[in-house]
Amino acid sequence: MRSEVSVDIQPSHIDQIKQTNIGLVYRLIDQYEPISRIALSKRAQLAPASITKITRELIDAHLVKETEFPELGFRGRPAIGLKIDSEGWQFLCIRINKGSLVIGLRDLSSNLVAEDEQLFSVSQNESFLDSFADKIDNFFLRHQSHLERLTAISITINAIVDPINGVIHSSPDYNVKDIPLGAFLHQRTGLPIFLQHGITAWTIAESLYGAGKHCQNLIHLVIDDHVGAGIMTAGQILHAGNHSVVEIGHIQIDPDGEPCYCGNIGCLETVVGLKPILEKARELAKSRPDSFINTIINETGTDNIESLTIDSLCLAAINGDALASEIIHGIGEKIGRIMAIIVNIFNPERILIGSPLNKAQHILYPAIQQQIAQRSLPGYSQQVDIVAAQFDNSGTLPAAASIKQALYSGELLLELMQG
Numbered sequence: 001m002r003s004e005v006s007v008d009i010q011p012s013h014i015d016q017i018k019q020t021n022i023g024l025v026y027r028l029i030d031q032y033e034p035i036s037r038i039a040l041s042k043r044a045q046l047a048p049a050s051i052t053k054i055t056r057e058l059i060d061a062h063l064v065k066e067t068e069f070p071e072l073g074f075r076g077r078p079a080i081g082l083k084i085d086s087e088g089w090q091f092l093c094i095r096i097n098k099g100s101l102v103i104g105l106r107d108l109s110s111n112l113v114a115e116d117e118q119l120f121s122v123s124q125n126e127s128f129l130d131s132f133a134d135k136i137d138n139f140f141l142r143h144q145s146h147l148e149r150l151t152a153i154s155i156t157i158n159a160i161v162d163p164i165n166g167v168i169h170s171s172p173d174y175n176v177k178d179i180p181l182g183a184f185l186h187q188r189t190g191l192p193i194f195l196q197h198g199i200t201a202w203t204i205a206e207s208l209y210g211a212g213k214h215c216q217n218l219i220h221l222v223i224d225d226h227v228g229a230g231i232m233t234a235g236q237i238l239h240a241g242n243h244s245v246v247e248i249g250h251i252q253i254d255p256d257g258e259p260c261y262c263g264n265i266g267c268l269e270t271v272v273g274l275k276p277i278l279e280k281a282r283e284l285a286k287s288r289p290d291s292f293i294n295t296i297i298n299e300t301g302t303d304n305i306e307s308l309t310i311d312s313l314c315l316a317a318i319n320g321d322a323l324a325s326e327i328i329h330g331i332g333e334k335i336g337r338i339m340a341i342i343v344n345i346f347n348p349e350r351i352l353i354g355s356p357l358n359k360a361q362h363i364l365y366p367a368i369q370q371q372i373a374q375r376s377l378p379g380y381s382q383q384v385d386i387v388a389a390q391f392d393n394s395g396t397l398p399a400a401a402s403i404k405q406a407l408y409s410g411e412l413l414l415e416l417m418q419g
């Protein structure tokens with residue numbers, strides 16, 4: 001997860017245990033605050049003496065504080081519990097969009113302190129890094145009055161990235177190659193830098209605070225301009241540490257289909273990506289003059305390519321337009337065929353769908369469900385439920401989730417405690 005120039009040798013086994021335990025205690029306090037030391041000891045399955053020692057260290061570092069319980073403890077005195085001390089600790093979350101940067105300043109509890117979006121249009125590697133640094137400087141200037149103790153920077157981008165070394169290998173939106181963003185920013189700021197694929201970070205956010213909370217086995221399918229997935233198995237994100245996301249969008253669904261930018265033919269993304277869906281809808285509408293889709297297309301008087309959107313297509317389906325409903329049902333079936341295979345491999349408790357198509361989920365989800373029921377092992381398919389992702393494909397919460405994960409693993413905590 002981390003990208004930082006480091007000469008440390010591999011941490012010893014004892015250090016690793018210490019890091020894991022401190023991360024566990026911090027996570028339990030964050031999730032159950034206010035929590036007493038006794039309750040913490042039970043939940044963490046650590047001896048009371050260890051809890052006392054770890055919480056003392058966290059309190060000394062101002063990462064945790066004591067608080068009085070509302071409920072009364074022994075002899076009617078208020079009980080003492082522990083809670084997260086997020087005051088003054090801040091981190092920067094950056095989302096690299098096509099043509100813009102969203103920069104958000106958050107506290108250690110992930111609450112937003114300040115956020116804004118700036119235009120970001122660069123082409124070559126060098127101007128990418130310089131321009132990126134300029135945007136951060138501008139943000140600091142504008143929000144100087146809010147700045148306290150900055151502890152880390154977390155960045156998400158929908159591109160091929162190396163999260164370990166903080167490198168953006170290539171991007172569909174920027175003409176760049178192997179950008180050492182992590183090392184560059186670490187050198188400038190001295191802070192730990194986190195870089196993660198947008199979908200992976202979004203899946204982590206859903207599992208920590210969203211629709212995937214408390215799930216150990218999760219498939220998070222994103223249907224947007226690009227089609228991809230995040231998979232969590234036994235509480236761990238698949239591929240979180242290497243170059244890839246789950247490239248579900250590049251599984252072939254139509255051998256006679258359209259060429260894909262990946263070099264193959266008829267990938268799922270060429271059929272159920274938002275752009276091909278709209279193209280297909282326009283084409284089908286020509287032979288269905290009764291469809292409301294024609295009314296939408298011709299609404300502005302002249303037919304321009306922006307007149308039909310996913311929102312208006314979903315709305316037509318909600319209002320009972322037969323063609324719009326058929327199109328969305330067909331998308332669900334195609335997705336369902338691929339998801340059935342994924343369900344057989346990962347046996348998830350839940351499938352999250354992150355997509356503007358969620359507006360027509362009453363048509364989309366049953367179509368997916370039906371394919372899964374028909375095509376995957378009954379014991380697996382019966383227990384999986386399909387729900388909408390809680391967050392949308394925007395904003396800096398996914399970047400914040402990467403930080404939270406680094407706190408829970410103990411990695412970032414130890415760093416903060418060493419000052």
Ligand SMILES: [Zn+2]
Nearest residue numbers: 250260262267
């Ligand atoms: Zn492809």
